[in-house]
Amino acid sequence: MATPSPTSALPSTTYKYPPEVVDLRTYADSISKKVIDSRSKRDSSTTQISAHALSIADAVESACAGCSSAVLEPFAAVAVKEIIRCATSCTLRRDHNIDEAIRIVLRRPGGRLSETALGRNAERSTTSLENYRVSLEAVKSLLRIENGQSQLVYSRTLVPLAAQRPALLHDAISKSTVVNQVYKTTLQTMANITDGLPFPYKAVAQTVLQLHLHGEVYRAIDSSIGTLIRKVDDFVEILAKPDSENIAPGEDIARAVERFFSAVQSIIIRLEILRATAKIKKLVAPTAVKTAVADAQADLDDARRLLDMALQVDTNDSTRKILHTQGLAKSNVNYSSELPASPKILHGRDEEVRRLVAFAIDRSRPIRLAIMGAGGLGKTTLANTIVHHIDVARTFRDRRFFVAAEAAAGVDDVLNGMLTTFRLPATSDPLASLLQHFRSHDRTLIIIDNLETIWNSTNAMQRGTTEGVLLQLNEVASLTLIITCRGAVPPPNIKWANRNAVVLPSLSSEAALATFSDIAGEVPASDQRVRDTLLEEVGYMPLAVTLLARLVVERGKQWPELERRWNKVHTTMLHTEPNGRLDNVDASIQLSIAYLPSHDLAPLQLLSLCAQLPDGMRLAVRNELERLCGFRDIEGALDVIQGLALVYVTDDETVRMLSPIRLYVLEKHRPLAAHRASLLRIYYEIARQVPWRIDTQFPAARDRILPELSNLDALLLSEIQHFNEQSSTDLIDAVNVVSRFSWYNVPNERIITALIPRIEHQPEYLADSLRTLAKIHLRRNAYDLSLEAATRARSLYQSLRQRSDAAHCDQQMGNIHRLKGNYTEAIASLSAARKTYNNLDSKRGLAFCDRDLAVVFYEQKNYDDAAALFTSAREVFLRWDEPASAAVCQEMLGDIYRMRGDYQAAETQLESALQTYTSLGSMSGIANCSCTLGDVYRRQQRFDAALERLQVAYDIGQKQGNTLRIANALRFRSYVHWDQGQFAQARRLLLEAQRLCESIEYTRGLEDCARGLAQLDRAEQA
Incomplete structure (x- = not known):
């Protein structure tokens, strides 16, 4: 225009x-x-x-x-x-x-x-x-x-485009080249959301797009500006989240968006001033950037605070909508003396049923039972099972009653409903009438289901009234009272008979599978992996398991489709009705979150931080967060979310969440940018403590890191996905050390693979990351991928004139060639590495090369030269305090004795090496040495000891996903069975080992298996 x-x-x-x-x-x-x-x-x-x-x-x-x-x-x-x-x-x-x-x-x-x-x-x-x-x-x-x-x-440039002609705004977003398709969709969604808000809110999406248009230029002013843009993106993504149709454009949302709109505009202005100043004069005022960024962050944080408060209010409104959708409004509730139908499916609750029934029929004292826990754990189902149990029916006969409090607006609704349930006339004092009725009967069992509707109320008067009613019911000795309630802590001042076991856990994997199979039937073998994975992903939560099964049965969903949807939307797919609490996992979780106090955001903020950590938030992390984030009372906030069973605390004081709850919060309630930055800061420091080599300090360091490994992986991967051109060296370093550590535990290339495309412009970091990736691929027997990464890393190191690192890549490539059976190439690469180390006078580097060359000689059956190199290399490693590498040499010397038939000498060397590996906590070393030692025991006719060692090697191979290690363990196990005349078992194991060797193209292993099968044929014929 x-x-x-x-x-x-x-x-x-x-x-x-x-x-x-x-x-x-x-x-x-x-x-x-x-x-x-x-x-x-x-x-x-x-x-x-x-x-x-x-x-x-x-x-x-x-x-x-x-x-x-x-x-x-x-x-x-x-x-x-x-x-x-x-x-x-x-x-x-x-x-x-x-x-x-x-x-x-x-x-x-x-x-x-x-x-x-x-x-x-x-x-x-x-x-x-x-x-x-x-x-x-x-x-x-x-x-x-x-x-x-x-x-x-x-x-008035914004008015025509954003307000008068919205189609132009959508067109500008769709044609933009500065944001990806996912973010385009987010901006489009945000633009649609602001339709119900007055101008200028419609222009928010355009202003954000303008910020991204000059994003690279702004980041060039100062690296801290990337954090500002990240905060802007977080706000946009929260406002335009997948369930944003539930966000009502009222005054609270409008105030938050207005503050955000002004903040983003102000950021652009300040950055433009700084940019223009830099063009005119090289030196900008030293404090100008710092001041501009600090002011902008404060404005964005204020906007985010308003948004969080608005969404909390909106959640409470959504809760009422869910109840209304279910037809649970007060006028529609049907209180009845008829018991609900007995549940047809209940697995994994035998112990709870036995214990609760025993309490319920106890005549020695008044019994009060509380069934607590998160939504979706089957509290109502369990209570219903109790009331129908044959022993309970025999004890109470027709004095068993089930009162649903879910739709009650207050305790008066429940009391009046109970009058109807007991067929008593309406009265101005229903509680007095009920108390008189209970005292006039010998024994009565009453279950009040979903007490949280009135107990977890933020209305202090209503909560107090509810407590008063419960205390008066507690005074009736002839009454057996059972409540079900969301949360972890039952109402106070009542002696709950089952106080030590009131909170329901999730199901076991076996119970979850049985529940699923009862609903959906058997699953074809080809789909069982996906089924089992999804059951694990939903944390074996009964409601989630049930809905997953119903998606298969009622909606005819195919497993590949379910897997794709789960990876994309997680718990959002688990529903058969849009808002029903019993038909929608998200709706069930949202009901629990709605009980959080709207006047205090600390509990929700702490919950959002806990959701970032799949392995839970440990006490040390919690204490550090309290200091960095400025929580006034983090333990008080924890009490709130634990009380609602949104989290649970283990014996070691780790705060954990059920998987569906964590995934829901992770998606719907993001932490404040400042809080997440503090969490990252803590985990960057944890990453710095990751051990980088196996030595005497390794076991203690490993044991400190292992509990945090999944948390590190999740946080770092999430941060990589928000990566920008001004890369964080903390992030790159953390990804590399965590990935390297995975070599010693379970090799995991996920985060390093995600990082590499984002650091192509940083050759030093790229080379280090490629070398790390090459080692992980090698441990996972992906030899071609390992060779590709090592070759590229070597080229980068050569261009950077980092000769020692390039030699390390040559050495790595030599090992890959050896495993592929290319001994000429292996010797050439290792010789090149050795030459470089010699020129650099690196005794340690030479020793590693000699060790790897010795392995080549060993595989070529040149045992004399191999033994000489292993012996000399071991001496160097002992001088350099490299116990793990020295143990490798000792293990290989023992293997040479085995190949020469000196089994006593082999046993001595191998058991000594195994002892060293065990003291150092080297799982790979333990596995390899156990495999060789198992074969020595076999040759000594010690078959039980052999199978025990080989089982250790097999289990470690399974845990680490090391196909070669598994194949070797199976091959040696086949020999044990063979020696005992168990030819069928030996053949089965040998064929499986051959298949695994073929899958990783391990030539030497294929040759060993083929030779063994041929000998087995001859043995069977004889």
Whole structure:
């Protein structure tokens, strides 16, 4: 759209400028007067400052009058405010009089800028009049002043696109090349959400898009600006989350979006000022960036706080909608003396049923039972099973009653419903009538289901009234009372018979599978892996298992489709009805979250942090978060979320979450950016403690890291996905050390593979990461992938002239060639590495090369040369305090004795090496040595000892996903059975070992298996 022509007409005498423009004029006149009056001598800079300030005020006034703008366009209004803000970061030191004059000038009209703030800024800044002058020039450039008029103000650029022609906004988003498709969809969704909000909120998506348009330029100003953009993205993604259709555009949401809109516009203005200043003058004011970023972060944090509060209120509204959708409004509740139907499917609760039934029929004392736990764990089902149990029916006969409190608006609803249940007439005092009724009967069993509706109320009076009713019911000795309630802590001042076991756990894997099979039937063998994986992913939660089965049966969903959907939307797919608590996992979890206090965000903020950690939040992490995040009472916040059973605390004080709850919170309730940054800071420090080599300190360090390994993996992967060009060295270092550590435990290439494409422009980090990846692929027997990564890493190291690292890659490539059976290439690569180490006078590097060359000689059956190299290398490793590497040499010397038939010497060497591996906690060493030692025991006719050792090797191979290790264990086990005449078992194991060797293209293993099968054929024929 063409820019309207500016008009030079003077405003009429009745025209009133917007307040911002009035402030601007006052400011410009004041600064001009004070600067000129305070000059000790004429100066071009002060003259220009005065001229710039006046011309800016003239241009904005002219533009406002020209388009009859009674209200400045928000973007222009922020620009006007920033004119004054940029002055606060400048101290115009030429002499004392000027300094004092400018301090007076910087007071905005009305005294809205404090003297304290001015003094603080003055102390921090060392910029001159020249810096201030170029800052004003930047503002003029930003306001696009042409012919004495601001085109930004005059054209009102945001209004036509965002408000008058929304289709243009959607078109601009879809054609953008600065954001990916996922974020485009998010922006489109956000634009649609703001349809119900007044202008200028419709322009939010366009403003965010503009921020990304210049993202690279802004990040170049300072790396901290990447964090600002991340916070902006977080806000957008939360507002436009998948269930955003439930977000009502009311006053609370509007206030949050308004604050966010203003914050983003202000960020763009400040960054444009800094960018323009940098163009005009190389040195920007030292504190200008820091001040701009700090102010912008504060504005964004405030907007996020408002959004979190608004969404918490919105969650409570959504809860009422869910109950209404279920048809559970008060007028629709049908209280009845009829018991609900007995559950048809119940697995994994035998112990709970036995214990609760035993309590319920106990005649020696009044029994009070509480069945607590998170939503979806089957509390109602368990209570229903109890009331129908044959022993309970025999004890209470027709005095068994089931009262559903789920739809009650208050305790009075429950009491009146109970009158109906017991067929008592309505009365003005239903509790007195009920108490009299209970006392007039010998024994009565009553179950109050879903007590949380009235017990977990944020209304203190209602909660107090509910407690009072429970206490009066507790006084009736003939009454057996059972409650079910979301949460972990039952109502106080009542002696609950099952107090030590009130919270239901999730199901076992066997019970979950039985539950699923009862509903969905048997699953084809080809789909069982996906089924078992999904059951594990939903944490064996009964409701989630049931809904997963119903998706298969009722909706006819195929397993590959279910797996794809789960990986994309997680718990969102687990529903058969849109809002029903019993038909929708998300709705069930949302009901629990709705009971969080809306006036205190700390519990929800802590919950969102816990959700980031799949292996739970340990006490040390919690204590550090309390310090870094400024939680006033983190234990109090924990009590709240634990009380609602949204988390549970283990014996070692680790806070954990059931998998569906964690995934829901992870998706729907993101932590504040500052809180997440603090969490990352903690885990970066944990990553720095990861051991990088196996030595005497390794076992203790490993045991400290292993409990946090899944948390590190999840956090680092999430951070990689938000990576930007200004890469965090903390992130890159952490990914590499965690990935390297996985060699010693369970090799895992996931995070290093995700990192590598994002650091292509950083060759040093890229080379290190490729070398790490090559080792992981090698441990996972992916030889071609390992060779590719090692070759590329070597090339990068050579270009960087890092000879030692390049030699290490040569050595790595030699090992890969050996495993592929290419001995000529293996010797060539290892010889090249050895030559480099020799030139660098690296005794340690030479020893590693000799060790690896010795393995080649061993496999070529050149035992003499192999033994000589292993012996010399071992001596070097012992001098260099490399016990694990020395043990490898000792193990191989023992293997040479085995091949030569000296089994006593082999046993001595191998058992010594195994002892070293065990003391160091080297799982790979234990597995390899156990395999060889098992074959020695076999040859000594010690078959039980042999099978025991080989089982250890097999189990470690399974845990680490090491196909070669598994194949070797199976091959040696086949020989044990063979020696005992168990030919069928031996053949089965040998064929399986052959198949595994073929899957990883392990030539030597294939040859060994083929030779063994041929010998087995001859043995069977004989």
